[in-house]
Amino acid sequence: MVFISLHLQSNAKVVVEVLDAYEGRAIDASAKFCREDVNPATGPIFVCGAMPGDVLAIRICAIHPAGIGYAGIGAGALSGRISERLIQQFEIGDAIHFSRGITLIPQPMIGVIGVAPCAGRLSTMDAGAHGGNMDCNLARAGATVYLPVFVEGGLLAIGDVHALMGDGEVGGQGIEVTAEVELEIGIIKNWSLKRPMIETDDVWATVAAGDDFESAVWMAVHDMVDFLTSQLNITDGEALLLISLTGDVRVCQIVTSTPTARVEFPERLLSNG
Structure with a gap:
């Protein structure tokens, strides 16, 4: 059984509260995680009128990171070159102060945005035709994400917002933050879209x-x-x-x-x- 978080009419706007990828627990140096512990996604959102074969058009109107963000590198990363775990916390404002005088500019993006598959269950760690953990830097304010619909209502979920992330996410994390995301969600008929x-x-x-x-x-x-x-x-x-x-x-x-x-x-x- 799927428990629907929200029923939404087509072309409606919604504000979604998103937890960070580790729900704040990654700053605990002793914390250990498995796949089921990371990338919580808010949803599912049932979009009324969306049917299999349709496409959801999700316009990202705004992303508002909140509070303190963090990013880290695990011990053993880069084929063992990184010997000790590194965790840094960042206050998110107009600028992000890294260390040693290095200043970064926030570019918030959505790491996880996806719909339900046609059958079964998928981890929010995975990406595929449904979207999911794409970690695509284009998924920012002003962009529209198009996702194929596989089940009635689409069952959209989003999470894993980053205040900043480089293409590749080579260290395994961007700056993980909680956020409020403003979306406008519509339905497109008669578009045979295979993937996002x-x-x-x-x-x-x-x-x-x-x-x-x-x-x-x-x-x-x-x-x-x-x-x-x-x-x-x-x-x-x-x-x-x-x-x-x-x-x-x-x-x-x-x-x-x-x-x-x-x-x-x-x-x-x-x-x-």
Whole structure:
């Protein structure tokens, strides 16, 4: 049985309170975690009218980190090169003071955003066609995340907000924070979307997760070919050539069992198409 947190009408706005990835417990040096202990996601949100085959359009209106954030590196990281566990706390404001005079600028993003799969259960540590733990840096305020719907209502959940995270998340964490996230959620009919896409002012991106990073990249390339042929009325070959000339392959995260990649394509070329 699924316990619904919220029923929401299409095109409605909602503010979602999100816990940090470790619910504040990572600052305890003695704490130990298993997969079930991390990445809590708020939800599920039942979007009325969303049916299998539809697409949820989730516009991220704002992300408001709250309180103190933290990030760390586990002992044994980087093939054993890191010998001691490192944890730092950060006060989140207009700037983030790292150490030794290094100042960072917050760029809040959503690490986990996904819907329910067509059957069974998935960990919020995993990414896939449902979205999930994509850790995609494009999932910021102003962006729209598109997710295929597999079950009635979609059952959307979000979590794992970072005040700052580099592409790849190579140390295993961004700056983990609690947050309030303002969303506007709509439904798109008659769009056969296989995997997540993200739209920003500058790019459209296909996002894919695989058993390894290379397979994720090629899935995202295939998805972008599909998208461009439908949007620009060009052949598969022309689409692939256009991606090769103007697209960018980027890493989202490479630290879980389902590494995630994206292919970005300039929005201006679609507008001119």
